[in-house]
Amino acid sequence: MESYNTAELRALDAKHHVHPFTDHHDMHRRGARIITGADNVYIYDSDGKKYLDGMAGLWCVNIGYGRTELAEVAKIQMEQLPYYNSFFQSAHVPAIELAEILAEVTPPQFKRVFFGCSGSDGNDTVVRLVRYYWQLNEQPRRSVIISRKNAYHGSTMAGASLGGMQAMHAIGGMPIPDIEHIEQPYYYREGGDMTPEEFGVHAAQSLEQKIIELGADRVAAFIGEPIQGAGGVIVPPESYWPEIQRICKKYDILMVADEVICGFGRTGEWFGSDAYHIEADVMTMAKGLSSGYQPIGAVMISDRVAEIVDQEGKEFTHGYTYSGHPVACAVALRNVQILRDERIIENARDNVMNYLHRKFLSLADHPLVGEARAKGFLGALELVKDKGTKERFDEDGAAGVACRDACADNGLIMRAVGDAMIMCPPLIISRLQVDEMVEKIGSSLDQAYSSLKGR
Ligand SMILES: Cc1ncc(COP(=O)(O)O)c(C=O)c1O
Structure with missing residues (x-):
């Protein structure tokens, strides 16, 4: 930074750096x-x-x-063990301790966690995890995951397919097979003459309609952000989540809460699931997990779904080089401890x-x-x-x-x-x-x- 002034940095940025979600033409005109x-x-x-x-x-x-404490734990961890993986029966202290504290702060059905690097890859994990769950339960036809229009679940192939953003689907051949989208609980624009409570139930019932249309024996899971963030902070009416929950229970469909934005206090509770009494089977987390100080994501796996990891002689053939990266875990651990202790x-x-x-x-x-x-x-x-x-x-x-x-x-x-x-x-x-x-x-x-x- 010391070596370049703003104009020089902008010129270099324009020349070499491709940005996420950016109109480069416009950015180059204004300068980043x-x-x-x-x-x-x-x-x-x-x-x-x-x-x-x-x-x-x-x-x-x-x-x-x-928060300099987070920089200090990163330095100490880099000096002691900058990298090791958790493949093939290895483990290290930061991942173990982070897993322990996450089991403490998340809702009680969660005792197991799978680590990744972001919210997007977390949702890729979710797709494989819930489909694998139904395969093991001898219902392999249950592979459809139902999401919502205007949802945001990340930018990987699975994440963007789960998301309900048409502009994203237009690039790269999405959605991948067996992803469906239903109505969003966007009262201001779509509530019509209904009261918020009527509309909340109405929007949730588009899930039931979709399940009936597909056949319940085809549906693996429903995924939703407790509050849709990137879609425009769509705060659902209070009647929405209880109705979604009722429908998921009725048809025995796994409930996935994407807590990437709502997790770690955003809603005023630890998780959006706490704020809306959502009983999730799987929970995606990232962002607030490390307060952004390190790239890390995680998928919480409930007791019900955890059977997939405990099958004798069966391997969950999934993982990333940086799953449970020791520096990211050490920083996330300190972040969660600070959130809790302070x-x-x-x-x-x-x-x-x-x-x-x-x-x-x-x-x-x-x-x-x-x-x-x-x-x-x-x-x-x-x-x-x-x-x-x-x-x-x-x-x-x-x-x-x-x-x-x-x-x-x-x-x-x-x-x-x-x-x-x-x-x-x-x-x-x-x-x-x-x-x-x-x-x-x-x-x-x-x-x-x-x-x-x-x-
Ligand atoms: C609800 C939700 N899920 C997933 C993601 C993707 O997370 P990431 O950008 O870390 O891949 C985001 C990102 O904004 C998000 O808001």
Whole structure:
């Protein structure tokens, strides 16, 4: 970094670096935002500009930036055992200790864990795991996994196939076979004349319709994010998950909770499954597991499903070189210990969450905001041209982009999903920082509103 200035870094970036989920043409025109440092809830760019990170990185820095303890355990682990694998009957201390603490903090049906490097590969593991479960149970026809439109489950072939994003399916021959998608519980846009509770049941019942259409003897599992994150922070009505749970039980279908965003405190509880009383059989986790300080993911396997690993003479032929990487495990372990010992999740829930909601939801009064919604430390603002009809400015998310860019100018990172503005701050955000964030959102909305009106 010392050797290049911002313009030089941008030129090199444009020349050599292919970014995930990026319109490169547009980025090269503006120049990438180059982040060089971070502390607490703030990040800094290569020109020294400070931003409040209202997205916790990419929904992951739950513990906040600058926890030197995590750097120290990484250093110690790298010196002692920088790498060893857990294939072929090997193990090492960080993976064992991380597995132990995960069994403690996750819901009680989970005592076993399979490690990977990300949420995406975790969901690849899920696909193989649930299909293998039914093979071993002599129901090999049960291979269909039902997900939802507009879900996000990662970017690998299986992850993106499980996801319900059409733009992703359009690249690379997806979805892979035996993945089906049902309705999402998106009340603001799809609720029609129903009450939220009626709509929650209605959206959940599209699962039952799909099961009947396919035949229950074909369905292996249902997968869902407790709150759809990348789809636009779709907070389901309270009636939704109990109905999904009832249907899964009725047809004996495995329930997979994708906790990659919701896990480790995002909803104000340790897991989204705790917040919505979801009794999952399998749980995918990543992001908050290490607060993003190391790339690591994990799949929690319930007692019911764990029989697949305990079959005599049978091998689960699956794994990654870096499954249970010792440095990533050591860092994740310390992160989970800090979350637990400092009661970060409970303190955030009890001292800041309601305040955050009050402030954030008050943005619904802005003329550009059709709906403000929040659950835990996740929130969204629906930007509309007309609050009454919910009409958008255009179909290309112009309002979201205008507001997101204004936020960045004002020193705040938010994300735009179409015309929904998303917030997902680190869980250590203070009330004062909430004030700062909401104030900046307010001025950015004003700026976006006047530029949109002028078009
Ligand atoms: C719910 C969910 N599942 C899976 C993933 C994929 O995780 P990763 O990007 O670590 O592969 C994400 C990423 O945002 C996610 O939000």
